[in-house]
Amino acid sequence: MFRFLHHQHRHHALHGDHHHHRGGGRGRGPKMFDAGAMRYVVLHLIAEKPRHGYEIIKALEQLSGGGYTPSPGAIYPLLSMMLDMGHVSATADGNKKLHTITPEGEAFLAENRQFVDVILARLAEPSEGRVDLRLAMHELKAAVIDKAHGPGASDQRAAQIRAILQRAVDDVRQLD
Known part of the structure; x- marks a missing residue:
């Protein structure tokens, strides 16, 4: 940064x-x-x-x-x-x-x-937009914590979140 x-x-x-x-x-x-x-x-x-x-x-x-x-x-x-x-x-x-x-x-x-x-x-x-990336990452983290530990949290939901995150990781790594 x-x-x-x-x-x-x-x-x-x-x-x-x-x-x-x-x-x-x-x-x-x-x-x-x-x-x-x-x-x-x-x-x-x-x-x-x-x-x-x-x-x-x-x-x-x-x-x-x-x-x-x-x-x-x-x-x-x-x-x-x-x-x-x-x-x-x-x-x-x-x-x-x-x-x-x-x-x-x-x-x-x-x-x-x-x-x-x-x-x-x-x-x-x-910072050439990097602050915006930080904000997006913090928002993602808050959403993950909310959904993983909030009302309705379950092993199934945790598995869904892991799958979403893994797809995001794969998509980011494929960027040129």
Whole structure:
């Protein structure tokens, strides 16, 4: 979906690749960020305004035009790492943490502004209809779950669903 961020950045070696996002596991899509690039976008979002983890997830989804939604398992460890690095601070806000950029984080962001701008520009690029495919796959998944586990679910219905899905797989594989 996104062919970018295979860029080797000089801070990658210092801070490591602390978040991976690969498709297949929970249907969230292809790997979106490489070499710790998500850290730069998250820091940029926090620099815009203090944010909770959930707000960061939603902002990343919006930035990608709905084509990518990071999991909490990618965002919250990243926020912890950024706290450890001194790039953000966190204050209690009810049962949530509000993350704010620190002067060290601002300096890091300024030092890497060109890289951040490249990432943001690529996030804004149209996804050439792939978001529509994601939506269709999510709708198919919801329909399958509804019919397989909802009222009237049976072994016979499950067999019918499997047959429909197998035909769809075969049809897609036959495309040129």
